[in-house]
Amino acid sequence: MNDTKTGVRTVTGRVKWFDPARGFGFIVDEAGGSDILLHANVLRNFGQGSIADNAGITVLVQATPRGSQAVEVLAVMPPVEGDRSVELEDLGNTPLEMIETLPIEPARVKWFDKAKGFGFANIFGKAEDVFVHVEVLRRSGLADLTSGEAVSLRIIEGKRGRMAVAVMPWDAGISREAVRVVPPLREPGRGPDLSVRKVAVQR
Structure with a gap:
């Protein structure tokens, strides 16, 4: 879903990495394109202080002069790693x-x-x-x-x-x-x- 008036779009992808100490990480869009910045404050507004690498995530994304950035987290899904689960x-x-x-x-x-x-x-x-x-x-x-x-x-x-x-x-x-x-x-x-x-x- 895209909102042409605000330039905000809905993206589903996976967490490439997230470092709570640095306060940010990146999301890989399942549809392709550049990585999406995920800031700790945006994740915290969803009620989480961390997120697992490779976790599924749906976010609202807005284009900025520095690239695509998540502005709201809509959903988080567990990582899918096949038989590696303990x-x-x-x-x-x-x-x-x-x-x-x-x-x-x-x-x-x-x-x-x-x-x-x-x-x-x-x-x-x-x-x-x-x-x-x-x-x-x-x-x-x-x-x-x-x-x-x-x-x-x-x-x-x-x-x-x-x-x-x-x-x-x-x-x-x-x-x-x-x-x-x-x-x-x-x-x-x-x-x-x-x-x-x-x-x-x-x-």
Whole structure:
């Protein structure tokens, strides 16, 4: 879809690379053409602080004097890597259809160590830890998490306790209509502070 008045067009492609430390990355348009700049602020407006290499992505793109640039992220899809995906023992034979019916729960990252390959998060209003594996993160189209980052999770009871089977942007688990209009607190590189949003309803 193209908007000739604003020069904005919709593009679907894959992430060539994205570096949160540098604050940008590039998208390869599946239809061909030059690479598209993806700025960290644009990704953050979608509710993510990182994105996995080769993840599918749909964005609104605008031409600038410096080249094509994404101005809004519309959707993120997990990377497609065939048989390279690592199977998680705790997931067992859980079908995708069942995972997609699990409730979406707002959470905050307690800590995540990409080198170790895992970390933990806490569901908003609950104290127990939820295990987050780096492979689940990758399958969700993310590359990394930072302590204190707001996310949404789908969770199962694994062999070692509660574990995330999907990680999504923070607002995926919040009904915007059911949240009081309170300006969220923001910190650089993080989502809003859910502690000030007292009324939240799962979809």
